[in-house]
Amino acid sequence: MRLFLASYQFGAFADRLASLVAGPGAVAVIPNAMDGWPDWRTAAVATDTRLLDQHGYSPSVVDLRDFVDDAAGLEARLREFPLVWVRGGNTFVLRAQFARSGADSVLPRLLREDALAYAGYSAGACVLSPDLHGIELADDPNEVFPATRREPQWDGLGLIDRPMVVHLDSPTDPDGACGRMRDRLVAEGVEHYALTDADVLVVDGERTELLRG
DSSP: OEEEEESSTTTTOHHHHHHHTTSOOEEEEEOGGGTTOHHHHHHHHHHHHHHHHHTTOEEEEOOGGGGTTOHHHHHHHHTTOSEEEEOOSOHHHHHHHHHHHTHHHHHHHHHHHTSSEEEEETHHHHTTSSBOTTGGGTSOGGGHHHHHSSOOOOBOOOOSSSOEEOOTTSTTOTTOHHHHHHHHHHHTTOOOEEOOTTOEEEEETTEEEEEOO
16 A cells, blocks of 8 residues: 655655555546635635646546546546546545545555555545544535535544644644644644645655654
8 A cells, every 4th residue: 555645745755655556647637625615726726736737747637526427437447557546625524525426435445556645735634534523623524515415534544553734733724623623632642743834754665764853
């Protein structure tokens, strides 16, 4: 399994992602964490595709809304890519869209086969946690139903062994919500990964590295 999980975009380690996939190539961009914010979605997707292009990747948007109740179709589409890039937004909305499309079963299967690598930042990283409790301090679960007609789910995909807290001490957390999430986990004695916007968590087979930027 190959995972590149960042607080914000590449963090300080764009070269580490390139090495994880043997160099830049085709990448499926999954933008669905933004589905609750339609006014900002188009610009956000354009920002990420432009960023990936600047780093030598060839991005193609794969919209999970096109694969509702079609996990087989989604799996066939994702098998065309050596890498998926799952951007930030609302973690609960992203989790719901994973469930609607079957991505919550398809992606773990492809990752365990090592058919592709997974790069995700912010919500795209947090959704791989064992559960999503605490994230409501930063992401509003009430945005899920208007965007997906589903209720919020509190289980993550469980592809990492502990919760992830992102945007610590960073401009992308101006009201300190992520700091409060970290404080709650510390008070409850819950082990977690704590990332600033420069940091990256890399899983490569049996090896897990927390890279500090």
